[in-house]
Amino acid sequence: MKKWFFILLLSFLFSNVSAQNEHISSFNALTVTYKFHPKFFLYGEGQLRGIEDYSYPDYYEIKGGIGYNLTKNHKPFIGIGRYVTYKSHSLDKEEFRVWLQDVIDLKSGKFKFENRFRAEKSWFYDPQKDLHSDRYRFRYRLNISVPLNSESVKPGTVFANVYDEIFFVTEKPSFARNRVYGGIGYQIDENFGIASGYLWQREFAKSGNKNLHFLYLALNLTIDDSDDKNYNFPGAD
Numbered sequence: 001m002k003k004w005f006f007i008l009l010l011s012f013l014f015s016n017v018s019a020q021n022e023h024i025s026s027f028n029a030l031t032v033t034y035k036f037h038p039k040f041f042l043y044g045e046g047q048l049r050g051i052e053d054y055s056y057p058d059y060y061e062i063k064g065g066i067g068y069n070l071t072k073n074h075k076p077f078i079g080i081g082r083y084v085t086y087k088s089h090s091l092d093k094e095e096f097r098v099w100l101q102d103v104i105d106l107k108s109g110k111f112k113f114e115n116r117f118r119a120e121k122s123w124f125y126d127p128q129k130d131l132h133s134d135r136y137r138f139r140y141r142l143n144i145s146v147p148l149n150s151e152s153v154k155p156g157t158v159f160a161n162v163y164d165e166i167f168f169v170t171e172k173p174s175f176a177r178n179r180v181y182g183g184i185g186y187q188i189d190e191n192f193g194i195a196s197g198y199l200w201q202r203e204f205a206k207s208g209n210k211n212l213h214f215l216y217l218a219l220n221l222t223i224d225d226s227d228d229k230n231y232n233f234p235g236a237d
Contacts (some may be wrong), residue, residue: 021196026050027214033232035224039069058086075107097122114143141165153231157187178202193220
């Protein structure tokens with residue numbers, strides 16, 4: 001029954017994308033979390049996306065930062081990153097971003113509810129017009145995850161997660177984006193984990209709204225020699 005439900009869900013998804021003359025894009029990520037102190041950790045991430053063409057990357061980002069384990073379930077973070085977009089194989093936009101973030105986890109049985117709050121400041125450069133601009137953006141994400149074959153995420157665990165993230169900016173329209181994700185992952189061993197799923201992204205703009213559909217694939221590396229390990233799956237960001 002579950003198998004047929006999953007097949008019907010995928011059929012509905014792809015027929016709906018096709019009916020709207022939209023297409024599937026690629027979203028690939030490599031993340032590294034290094035816990036170098038009982039309270040502090042470093043985080044880095046690289047991304048490649050094929051937005052216009054699934055097999056040809058036209059967007060990349062590289063970012064990282066430092067976080068602090070205020071408690072086991074409360075992790076403030078500060079980060080920086082560079083983001084680059086291409087169109088027709090030419091550089092279209094560059095972005096430099098800094099952000100402050102707070103993550104608060106709540107647990108109920110096997111379920112973990114991650115509440116992520118983020119405030120961002122971005123500086124943009126458009127090389128085609130030689131134009132500089134900046135932006136403030138605010139984000140909130142509720143990410144729900146659950147291990148499927150164990151009581152907690154550990155080596156050998158298969159898990160599922162879904163989330164919804166909303167984006168607000170200071171200019172109009174203030175509600176700029178909505179992301180909805182659903183997928184599964186597998187913690188291979190103490191260091192490596194993989195995750196994959198479907199991400200729907202709705203863009204709101206004065207010129208018109210736009211839907212993006214991504215197949216997400218990520219490899220997560222955790223470096224943590226402590227006895228109290230906490231496997232982190234950041235999700236599409």
